Amino acid sequence: MKFKLLAPSEYQDRTGERFITNRSGEIEVEHHHRYLFATQFCKGRDVLDIASGEGYGSYLLSQVAKSVIGIDIDPDVVSQARRAYGSASLVFDVGSCQSIPLVPGSVDVVVSFPTLEHINQHSAFLDEVKRVLRPEGLFVLSTPNRQVYSSPGKQNPFQQFELSHQECETLLSKHFTHKTVGLQKATSGSVIVPAAKCDLVLEVFHRSNELTYELTDVPPNAPYLIGLASDSPLPSIRWGLLDNPDFLYGSQLRLMETEALLQSEVGRLGKEVTEVNQAFEKGSKSNLLNQEHDRLRRELQTERAKTDAALQHIAELELFSQQTQSQLHQVYTSTSWRVTRPIRALKSIVSAGFSTLRTPPNVESSKRSAAAESVKLSISTAAQSDQRPILLLTTHDCSRTGAPVMCLNLARELSKRDDFRLLVVAINGGELSREFAELAPLYVLSEIRDSSSPTATFKAILRDLDGPVWGAICNTILCAELVEALDDVDIPVVSLIHELSTSIDQFGRQLIDKINMHARHVVYGSSYARDQVIQDFGIGTAKIHIVPTGHNVPFFSAQQRDVVRSQVLINADSSRDNVLVVACGTVDHRKGPDVFLQVASSVLRLRPDLPIHFLWIGSAINRAYGSWIAHDVSRLGLQGRVEFMTSRVDADVFISVADIFLLPSREDPYPLVSLTAMASAVPVIAFSGAGGAAEALGEAGIIVPYLDVPEMVAAVIKLAEHPLRRKFLGEVGAARFMENNDIRIFTDRIMGLLLQIPAGP
Structure with a gap:
């Protein structure tokens, strides 16, 4: 098996204490050998690398481990490690070895190379190691041997708490039932081993002086101790040799480089002595320089004071804004406003x-x-x-559901543009009608008196408009009749399709046929949706485009998020530190609330020790179905641990405070709720083959097989146990959202399609 290292790191150690990959010599072979030695215990395991440093060792372990979490106390080091080595199975975060940011029993192996010599609370550290280890877990450590490593009477300022061989044995025995301690030494020499793999007993011939070799069982004066400890019997251990044929040549080369540097330094110091002598002759100039230095320092202090005042003013403005929003909310909800x-x-x-x-x-x-x-x-x-041309935007209704919300976000962006007048047409009204009307004139076809049909009313509106319509954007398949009416009067249409095959079958095949015939461009949010419609309905591909659905997620302050999270968990008699799992959608079969209940019930049954709370946000369209869901919550005894909350205007903020977002939908073309979670840096778990979520998430989420409840349960437990993995996936999701799903990007792409359409019939 081969283990690969990446190119040398750009990270520069400020202290000179850390090993980084652009160093070589004994320190290189010692550090590499420890991690390579530990790989035999990490195959297919969940591993914690405490004091992971630059991350090269965690990267070596990740090549055999199931997952690796690297923890280091230095934020700069952690940032570098994330950039250089981070992946879905290898995450890094800031943390202390005396307060490891993991839940109990979350890893199989803890690796610590080296750590003990830097801390004075050895027992507290080992207590933390035992807390995060699973019952059969293994602790692997290295630490300098104080009796060999340090010179007598001298203390390394970075390693003030070194142990002797016996002290290391005693410490491990106090905390673990089983332990062993080995030795590590970087040396030069020769090795004779069998040509084939077999049990091996080594003899060590140590050259004690120019004319003498001593036969020993182990290398004498080994500067490092290697310890293994567990409460279960230790696994078989393969003690090993690191073969680096370039080691001696590299050492010689470094000696030559050092000699050249010393000679250069001697020359530089001689030059500085000459310059200092000359400077003494120019004492008056030195006084002037000191005066200039004082002046600049005073100016700097003044500028810093101005900056502090500006920051204070900004903070006051933010507070005023929050107070103003609160006052507006009070006005909107007051009796006088309603009257x-x-x-x-x-x-x-x-x-x-x-x-x-x-x-x-x-x-x-x-x-x-x-x-x-x-x-x-x-x-x-x-x-x-206003003589500007008109742009029509149509939606099937104004309900607070995915497609109309996306259409409202699009309307907000379009209303900011000056080169056309926006006009919105909805077949039916709903909760969002007022918000649409605040952006542009709104026609709700079903509410217009004396109309024979929505389509006939729409045609009459088109005839009565006071200016030319240069294009239309029609949202959802349910606007197919409007698409046809627009094409009949030569108004070009970009049609946005959100439905998948099952929903299209329910609404009627003729709708997708009309859109395919009359729209100039047809847009799907994902290749999954496009491919399914092409396969199931034989739709042509000439006018089809894939544009990832855009979304606009409001910003929520830390204070707002804290209030909402506390409200959810405290009302449920749960600790504020509980892991909060959120799902959001109408309570109907397609959205999978029954799957959500199965997952929650299984997680709570398998891991009753996990501090976890489940929340579904959304109302039932079918009252009978909603009653059965409530019935199941009661029969499963999930009250207090699983909560169903009715639809809310502020659902986005509830998603933003989640630790995990669960998407149990059976069919969801491109769910906006998962985009809200991504934008809020919340990791998402979803089914494959259920829509465009897997495509939107990429490596930013966990995708499990379709309706595989046990796999979804395992994914929830995994993320609940590992806050660092949640944080990593969330950060990847937020970056992916900004790159692909920002509503401004989406709007530009849709307008680009309209602009491609030639003017006139």
């Missing part, structure tokens, strides 16, 4: 003309003023001075 709502609606009708008359936001058609409805289109047109 004056009809007056505000009437004002918008009077001032906005025909567009608002047809679909006033939040005012049902049956409640409109008869006088207001008698206003003619000609009056509205005369008052309308």
Whole structure:
């Protein structure tokens, strides 16, 4: 088997104490040999490398281990290790060996090369090691042998707590049932071994002086101790030799380089002596330099004071903003705001003309003023001075669900542009109607009086518009009739498809056929969705594009997140430190709340010791189905550990405070809730073959086989046990979201498709 090292690190050790990969000599072979020796115990295991340093050793272990977590106390070192070696199976984080940031029983092997000599609380460290080890776990360590490593009467400032051989044996015996201590020494010489693998007993011939060799059982004066300890019987140990044929040549080369550097240093020092002598002759100039130095120092202090004042002002502005938002919320929820709502609606009708008359936001058609409805289109047109072309955006409804929320995010971006007027058409209204109407004129077809059908009403609206329509973006397959109507009057359409085959079958095959016939461009959020529709419905590929769905996730302050997390866990009588697993979606069969319950029940049954809480956010469309879910929670005895919360306007903040986001959907084209989790640096667990989530996540999540509940359970337990793995996957997800799914990027790509369409019929 081969073990690979990466190119030398760019990290520069500030202390001179750490080994880094651009050093060589004895220190190189000693450090490499320890980690290579430890690989025999790490195959297929979960490993913790404590005091992992630059990360090269963790990287060696990861080539055989199931997973490796590297912990180091220096944030700069950890950042370098992440950049150089980080992967889905190898993560690094900041932590102390005396307070290891892992849950109990989370790893099989703890490796510590070397650590003991740097800390004075040896027993506290070994207690932490035992806490994170599983019952049959193994501790592998190295530490300098004080009787050999340190010169008598001199103390290494970095290694003030070295142990002798006997002290190391005694320490391990106090904490573990089984232990052994070996020796390590970098040396030069010769080795004679069998040509084939066999049991091996070594004889050591030590050259004690120029004319004498001594036969010994072990290399004398070995500067390092290698310890193995466990509460279970120790595994068989293969003590080994590191063969580095370039070692002697490299040592000679380094001696020559050192000699050259010393000669260069002598020359440099001689030059400095000459310069110092000359400087003494120019004492007056030195005084001037000191004065200039003092002046610059005073200026620096002044600038620092200005900076501190600016930072304080920024903090005050942020606090004022938070207070203002709170006050606005109080106004919106006040009795006076609700009482004056009809007056505000009437004002918008009077001032906005025909567009608002047809679909006033939040005012049902049956409640409109008869006088207001008698206003003619000609009056509205005369008052309308905006001659920019119109861009239509259509949605099947305004519910607070995935596709309409995505459409609302798109409307927010489009409304910021100046080269067209945005107009929104919804077949049905809903909770988001008001938010759409605040961005652009909104027509809700089902709420317009005396319309024979939504499509007929839409055609009438197109005829009555006061300016040219240069393009349309139609969201979801349920807008197929509108796509056809637009094409009939030569208005080019980009159609956004969010549905997969099962949903398309339920809505009707004719809808996808109409979109394929009448839209100029058809956009899918993932190759999975595109390929499934092509395979199941024989749709042509000429006009199909893949554009990863865009999303806009609000920013939540640390204070907001803390309040929400405390609210969820404290209300559930759970500790605020519990691992919070969140899922979000309507409570229906497609979204998989039954799978969510199976996963939660299995996790709590298999690991009753795990401090974990499960939360589902979303309401039931079918009351009977929702009742059965509540029935199952009760029958499984999950009250207090599993909670179902109705749909919320602020669902995003609940997702953002999760430790794990679970996506148990059977079919979900490109779930926005998983994008919210990614943007919030929350790791996601999802099924393969269930939609575009796996494609969106890439290496930023854990993908398990379709409806494989045991695998999803194992993934939840794995992440619950390993906060560092959660953090790594979350950070990868956040970076991937910004690269692929930012709503601004999505909007630019969709507008780019519209601009490709030639003008005219």
